[in-house]
Each structure stands twice: as structure tokens, then as C-alpha cells.
Amino acid sequence: LSQASIGDISKTFRAYLIIFPDSEKRLIELAQALFSNRYETVRENLRKRIPSTDLLAMLRSLWEDATAIDEVIPEAALPAFSLETTRDIIRQHIATAFLHLQSEISDVLTRTPSTSNGKLEESQLQTAMETSKVKVLQGCIDLLQEFHHLIDGNTELLVKLRDLVIDWVQEGFQDFFQKLDGHFHMLSGRSKSPSQEMESVQIDKVPTALVLMLAQLCVFIEQTAIPKVTEELASCFSGGGARSYEYGPPFVPGEICRLYRSSGEKFLHHYINMKTQKISKLLNKRFTTPVWIKHKEPREVNMFVDLLLLEFNGVVSEVKQVLPGLIRRHRHSDSTGSTTSSRSNPMREDMLNRSNTHRARSQFLENHLAKLFEQKMEIFTKVEYTQESVISAVLKLCLKSLQEFVRLQTFNRSGFQQIQLDMEFLKTSLKEFVDDEAAISFLLKEVNNAAHERCLDPIPLEPPILDKLISAKLAKIKEQSPNMQ
Template sequence: MDPSRSASNSQPSTFPSTYDPTNIDSPGFDPETYVTKLLRETRLTQLIDKEQLLTKQIKTLDNEMQTLVYENYNKFISATDTIRQMKKDFKTMEDEMTHLISTMSTINSNNHQIHLTLDNRRQEIRKLTSIHLLLQKLQYLFQLPNKLKEYADDNQYDLAVNTYTKALKALQKYEHIPSFNHIQQTSKETMNNIRDELKSRFDQQQTTSSNVVKLLLQLGESSDYLAQQYLSQNKHRLEQPLALMKQQLIVAENQLGSTSSTISNTVTQQMHPMDILEFVDTSYNSYIKNLHEFVESYELLFIRNSSTVPSSPSIDDEYKERCKHYLEEYLLELYSNYIKFIHDLFQSKYYGQDDDIQLYVRAIDRFLRRSSNDIYKYLLTQHALEKMRLMLDTFLTFAIECRLKFYHLYIDRHFHDQIIELRKSLTIIQTTTTTNEQVQSSSSTENQQLQLNLSQCVDKMLKQLTSDIKITFQNLSTFLNGTEMIGHTGKKNLFVKQFATNHVWNGFFLTLLHRLITYFEHEYTTASNNSTMIRHEQSSPPILLLILSKLILDFDSSSIPYLCTVFEEKFNLILENNQRGDNQKSGSSSIDRSTLTAVQKQFSIIAKQLLKQYICSQGYTLSQMLRKSIETRDWLNTIEPRHVRSVMKRIIEDLTQIDKQVRMLYNDQQSSVPLTSSSSSYGRYYHRSNLISGGGRSSDGGRRTIIMPRSSALDRATSRGPGSSGGSTGNLQLNFHKVFNEKLDIFIDLQFQKTSILSSIIKLLLKTYLECIRLKTFSRYGLQQVQVDINYLYNYLWSFVNNDDRFITNLLEEIVSSTVMRCLDPILMEASVITVICEGN
């Protein structure tokens, strides 16, 4: 930095900085002041450096100046030559201008002389010229009738109309003159004949309609009649492309496997199915483009064309408004027909059920965008535009609903196919199991494989159903990708919310859940009806009810929350419980999930109903087996029991199979004791403090639990004695008291657990056993046989309920007590003998 500058800047000055005498770049620079200041304020070394710097800068400026001079030398020379040439050119131009001025003065003088000479005859020439023109017009008018007849004879109607319209004003002006009136009448007759001929051809469509309409309009024909007739005549021509497209659609339907064909083989061979996007473009180009051209010609004929018939402006405007109204009604009708065809296209089997969702959405978007832009090309009123927009909005909703219907059918087909496959598998497994039981050769590995297949069925069905719904969410989100959306420019956020809420959430997901509920309710109702009809054979195996109940539970607990998360991610919405309906609090990007909560409650109810029906079905099968065995046996003439009845063994085997099936799908929280099938591990023997003591001791000193009748029942039976009737009244009162006061709730506290399910089946079985016993009378050996059967059942039934066998003990004791009350000779079998018989079996 220059010290002189810093000093000058630090001191106040009345001059501006640009006029500083010590600033070498300033206009007010003073060399003496600058040198004096340097000598006074700088040292010698600094002066030497400053001198060297100035010298260097001077040389640099000299070099730059020389460069500028060299560069501009040629320009200076050419500029000098140009100025010299311009001086010569200006001198020549001055001479030419002087000559031009003299020539113009000569011309003016000559013109003045000619004007003076011809001024006397000018008026005469004008009169002669006007008379000549008038004679030509008169000649034209006198020759008009003959010309019109010649044009009519030669079918040159356009020349006749143009000639007549040119002379019409003159004829109307001088129609009061008899000669002109005669010409006008003769010409009118000729033009009337021409008009009748044109009208006849127009009605019969023998000539091009637009040309005939122009001529008829010039001849003053009614515009209302012509407009309506013109629209009617072109309707068939405009609908021909649509008819061809309908044939193309039928060809595609026939190729899909339709047996009924309404098209000839030649047409079928000429047409090849296109994809839906190409089909929409082709139909639009062939139909709507023709419609655009027709509208343009109609507007030129009836709306934009100025009438040649003289009329007031108000009448002309009224006529144009009527023509506009005819056109609007016509367009709405044709456009409605086209929209109906597009509806048929998108709901057809060939195009509406195409898996390519990208092409499907592009076709919808292409059609709506082109239609939304093209409807403004017509001179339509706001009312007509609103109708067309409503048609497009209705089509969009229809196309989306068609796609939702396709996905519903797709998922239903997959689900029902799995149900059918599952029914077949269960039928095969049931047949195989029955065969193995007859042969007595079923192995444990086969049972494990059976369990594995059943457990995989639920997982497979659940994964398939969840995957189908997830893929559908992914496909439906395509409607919102890459578009504004589909005719809703500027309202994308609103459309996204409406589409996700009304169509995806309510129209697809909740509707699908309701369809599943309807199916499960049908299965439950069918199974319930079959049970009430007292039939052993059922339309569905009972295990299917158990599988469906498990499927519903897993779908409700795992799949629905997962699908809700997928829905929120795909459509950027939040599911909230908004029971009060406070939308402002929840926000515009949220959806009320209270309906889903209600649906999930229905799922839980139906799952429990299916489980109850499974229990009823299995309990009914076992109860029928037990009831028949009791009713068909003569309990008064039975022999002394030496073995357990085979029906009891069959019941235990069936319960074991049921336990395996239920255990695979519903496990308890605590570990269960496995049930062994070998005869060596017979039953369970241990001390039970809550049972009535009365059992005998075994030889090994252990205490075995034996089901014995209650002491009160035994006392009443022994006090009555054989053959006595004194206690019959008391027994009858006791029976009535038990029937009306003792109620066993089979489904009390039913849980989705193995123990709860098996407990309900066993309750139903033992309750049937008790009711069947109350209808029979027993001898001594009959009573002892019941003792053996009851203890055999008890030794196995406890394992199915994980030691929670208090209700089993109570029911079995009630059965034995009831048998004692109905025994003629109530002598019980010793506990040791019962144990030996049960161990032997």
C-alpha cells in the first residue's frame, strides 16, 4: 500500500479522493507535490524501489501503446480511404439531384397542359363509363334466367347458386319495375327447382353433404332442418370405426375361449388382438378424430358461417345458439356411446383381466388425458362440459372398480383352489388313516408326516393369502405413480387420499375381509346345518373347521397388522383409531381404522364359532358311537365282565387322533404329558387326595385311583333292596332334580388351546354317556361292566387335559352313581379285579 495514499486518506480534505494531487491515478495529480511528499516521507531505499517501479510501469505502458497503434493502423488507413470515397460520391449525387429537379419541373408543366386540354371532356367520359356499366348489368340480368337454366341442365348447381346470389340484391332493389319483376320470378322458379333437386339429393345422401348444405343455406333453406338432417346423416359414418372396434373386441374374447362367435372367419383372420393401450389409442384415433373433423365442418357450416339471407342480428344469434344446442346433444350421445364401449373394453375378459397393471394404468391415463384436453376444442356450453367431465370421472371410478373386482376374483380363486386342494388332501389322509387302522400297521413316521402336512397347510394358505394382498397393494399403488393423477391435474393430493381411502382401503381391503368373513360363516353354517340334520357324513371333514379357525386367528394376529403397515408405506397414510370422528385432530393424511377393528372382532368370533363347531362335530361322532353301543346292548342279561368293551378302545383311539391334530395347531402354554399307545404303559396310578377313598391297594403297595359311586347313591341303592319299590318315588324326584338343576356348560371359558378344546369334546362325550345311562336299567354284571369301562376311560382321559381332570372325575363318578341307582342288584366289582381287567386290555 502506498504510504502517501494512506496519509492522504487519514487526513480530512475538502477535495474528493479522485482529485488528490498526490494520487498518481487522479486527474488532479501534481508531480511536484508528489515528489516533495516522497522525499519528505520515504527513505532512500524506498525511493530507489519506487523509481524502479515507475520505470517498469512506463515501459509497460509504452509497449501497450505501440501494440494499440499497430493493431489500429490498418483501421485508420481504411477509415481515411472511406472518407475520401464518400467525398467523391457526395459530389456525384449532387449533380444527379440537380438533373432530377429539372426533369420533375418539366413533367409538372406537361401535366398541367394535358389537364387543361382534357378537362372539358372528363365529365362526358364519366357519364359514358357509368352508362356502359349499367348496360352490362342490365344485360347480365336479362341473361340471368337463361344462364340459370343452362347451369341447372348441366347440374352445375354451385355456379347457378353463386350467379343468383350475386344478382339477388339488384333484383330485390328493382323488383317494382315490371321487367325486372318478371326476371326475378323466372329466376326464382328456376332456383326453386334447383333447391328441390338439391334437397332431394341431400335427403337421399346422393352427394357430399357439406357442399349441398352450403348451397341450400345460400338458397335460404331452414337451418334447423339442415342441421338436424346433417347430424343424422353422418351418424352412421361416424359410428363405423366404433363398430369395427367392437368386432375387434369380440375377436379377442373369442380367442380367449369363447364358443359363441358372431363374426365371420374372414374378419377374424384380418384382425389380430392388440394390447389395451394400443386398443385405446387406435379406437380414439379412429373415432374421436373423425368426430373432431365432423365438428369442425359443422361449425363452419352452421355456426361460424355468416348467413347470406338477410336477417336481424338477434335472429342470427338465436339460429347459431340452436345449432350449438343440436351439436351438443349430438356430441354427448356419440361420446356416451364411446364411453360405453370403453367400459366394455375395460371389463372384458381379455383386456380387463390382463395382469399387466402398468399397461392398464397407462391406458386409463392416456384416454383421460386426451379426452380432457380435446373436449375444450368444441364450442360447448359449461353445462355440456360438466356432463363430459362427469362421464370421464365415472369412467375412472368404473375402471378402478373393474380392477378391484379382478383382484377380488384373483384372490378368491387362489384361496378357493387352496381350500379344494386342502379338502382333497384331508380326504386322502383320512382314507389312508382308516386303512392303516384296519390293517393295524400305521407307523409313527407316517403320523409325524401327517402332522407336518397339517401344520404346513395353515402356513402355506396364510402366506399365499398375505402375499396376494400385498402384491395387490403394490399393483394398486401404480395408479399413483408417474401421473398427476389421471385427469385430476392440480388435485393429486386429494385424489391420492380419495383413491387410497375409498378404493384401496374400503373398496378392496375391507371388502376382501368381509368376503372372507362371508365364506367362513358359510362354512360354519353348513357344518352347523349338517350337525343338526343328524347325519354322520358331512360335506367338510371336521379337521377343516379346525384348520380354518387357526387360519383366521393367525391372519387376524399377524397378517392384518403387517398388511396395514404395507398399506401405510405404499400410500403414505396413517391408520388411526378416530372414534369421535375428529378429522382435524387426526390430520388429512390419516384413515380411521375403527371399521377394521370391528372386522377383527368378527374374525375372532367366527374363529371361536368354527372351533365350537369342530368340537360339536367330533363330540357328535364319538357320542353317536357310544350311544349306539349302549342302546344295542342288553344290560339285564349280560355276562360277568372279563374285558373292556371295544367301543371304549375305539373312543380312546379317536381321541388320541384328535389330540394329535389339535396339538399341531393349538399348543398349551405349559408342556403336556404325551400319551403312549403301548399296552405296557397302562394308565395312571397314583394317590389323589381329592377322590373318595375306596380303591384297593395293589400288590406293589402303591395306591391306585379307582372310580367308585358316591356313597349317597350307594346307600340309597342298597337300602332300597332288590325288588323293592319304596324308593322309586325318591329316585324319580332325584332324576328330575338332576335334569333341571344340573347344567354342564360345554363351552365355558373356551380358549384357543389344546386342553380347552379336548376338555370340551370330553365333556360332550361324557355328558352323552350319562344321559344314555339314565335311560337304561342294569343288572349286577351290567353295573360291573360300566365300572370297568369307566375306569378304563379314566386311566386315559386325564392325559388329554394335562392333569386338569376334576371335571372328568366328577362326570365319571356321576355316571357310575347313576348306573348304581338304576341297577336291580347293585353289587360293585372289587377294585383289584377292575385293575386286572384294565391292565389286561
């Protein structure tokens, strides 16, 4: 049978039925076995991810053969068997196509480069980000075009299955985007449910850049990919209705958009937390090393500041390649004093005028608490999908951590002056990276105030000395910058 054509088989079956009238049962078994084997061959081909056009060619041929044999042995019910088997095969084909697309997207994301000592080669992440966007959007469009072949035809087989195929495609996209979201959480080291916990990647092995890319990719899927898929489904895959509507519509774009909006926000905050925890741990280790109560007179900016800036530059490098920028506003001088001259810094002048008496200290604490409550709600604002917003959020949390580290120490006069120098230098170095300069200045002042509170003899550095030390540090950085490039 495997060697013969359907025409030859039909003739043979006819002859047997004439010569051996009692052979009908055996011929039915042979016919059913023949088509079961042929359809199994098709199923094996599905594992190779064959195009829809090739699959349809095989299924059409089998359908025509089944109807030809049916004319000889209708009792074998081959058309009904073929229709049922074709339904299963097409549904499997659609599901397999979505699995392959998810795997391709995952492959792109898992190749995301990770930072090394806070540095990335130019455009590495930007290229990976664009590649992942193209893979998602073009992958969906390619599937839609391929699936269109499954309903674009007037053959009896396609007409019978058209409504089912439309429902399967719509259901497929709903299921695909839901599973892709779950896969994103797994890649980020976060599990959406306890049952998935064992499958999650160890969080300390997850590249922070990947988490940031997942956040931005969720925005892209919500704002670009879902609307495009919805438009194409409405244009080419409308109708359906073979599915029981007690389950609701097969594809619900609003539900998928809400899912990715929520996941995007979670990934963005996850990225900020990962970066903050890493930097805070390093800061804590470096900050607790000196014996601050025996600190010598400050000669230069502390090395923990260099560490903070190095790590922070790593954040800037990642964020600038993945997230869109915010148009720079014209910076006005604010109440916290954003000039580089330490002589005109109100914080320093205020501290210089502050005596060491109990009355002055009490007044200082009252002012400190009043300002804290006044500006509390303005410090930690909603994080946006922009470079400046994310950079500011990481920096604010790191400065709050630094403030807590300071509160656990006891300082002599020189230790307090060292913190004063470090915070003033950071104020100069960080203001160009953030969109909320006033909040950063306030937090730097809070670190300084915490050191003041924990100091046995809180007398600040004279402005000329402060200016000289900061200028020396800036000159040293400028001298080293050609070598760093």
C-alpha cells in the same frame, strides 16, 4: 376410426370442421362412440384380473387421447367423460381384486383334507392351515402393493382420483373382511341370516377339520392380518376424505377384529359340537346294543370303549395339527386318585365299602349330589384355542352323554362291573390327552355312579380282578401297536 391414430383423427376432425362447418354434431357423436368402445375394451380386460400397472397404462393412454381430441372438439366433453368412466373402471378393478382374493382363500380352504377312520396323514392339516394363513396375509399385502400404483403418480388423471382411490381401498378392505367372514360361515354349514340359509353347505358334508381351521384362521386374521393391514393403510393410504363422513370412516379395524373374535369362538364351539354329536351317536348305538340286565361276567374292556378311543384319536389328530399346544404342567396326584393302581383308587375302595342296604344307598346318593354341586362349576370351563382345552371339552361332553345313556339302562351285577372296568380303563387311557385330569376323573366316576344307581345288585369287581383285566387290555394294545403303525 379403429385403425387410425389419435393424431390422424385429430387432423381429420380439424379438416372436416373447416370444410364442413355443420359437421360438428356428427363428429361429437363419432368421438364419443370411439371412446365408449375403447373404454368398453378396458372393461372386458378387467374380467381377466389384469395388474394395476397394465390397467393404468391403458387409462393414461386413453386420457391423453381424450385431451388431444378435446382440443379439436371441446363440445364432446371427452375429459369429463373419461374421468367419470375411469372412476368406475378403477372402482370395479379394486372390487374385482378383492373378489379374486376371497376366491383364492376359499379354494385353499375347500381343499382341506377330511379325516378317514380317525386318521390323517402327518402334517396334512398343518400344511393346509399354514397355506391358508399365508394366502390371507400375503394376499392382503400383495393387494396393498398393487393398489399403491393407483395413487403413486403425478399424472393429472391420478391426482384427480387419488382421494377417491384411497377411500375405495379402505372401504374395499372393510367390505372384504366382512364378506370373507360370511363366506366362512357358509363353508362351515352355518348361515348368519335366514336369507343365506339356502346357500349354506349341508352340515353333514362339512369336514370337521375345516371348521377347526376356520376357528384358528379367525384368530390369525384378528391378531395378525388386521393389524398388518391397518398399519399399511395408515402408512400408504392415509388421507382420502372424498367419501361423505356421515357414513363414518371407511375402514374400522376394531369392528372387524370383534367380528372375527366372535366368529372364531362360534367356529370353535361348532367344531366341538360336531365332534361330540358324531361320537355320541356312535356311542349310543353301540351302548344300547347289549342287554345289560343279562350281561355276563366281564372278561375284557367293552368294544364301545375301543370305538370311543378311536374317534377320540381322530379329534386329537386334527386338533394337534391346527391348534397350538399348552405347555404341560407337572402333574400332581389329585383328590380323585390319578394312579394306575386300582387298589389305591378311592372311588373303588369307597364302592367296596358300600353295602347294599337302603341306608348305604341313601348315603351314597347324598354324597353323589353334594359332590356334583361342589364341582359343577369347575367341569365345563371356558374353551381356549389350545389342543388340551378343545380335546378336554369334546371328551367332557361325550362322557356326559355316556352318563345319560347309562341312566336309561338297567344293569345286573356283571353289567355294572363291566361299566366299572370300562371307566377305570378310560381313566388310564385318557389322562395324557387332557388339561383337566380331575374333571375327567370326576365325570368317569359319575358314569360309574349312574350305573351303580341303575344296578339291581351293585357289587363292584375286586381290585385284583380289575387290575388283571386292565393289564391284559394294555398288553393287547401294546402288542397290536406295531401293526397299527
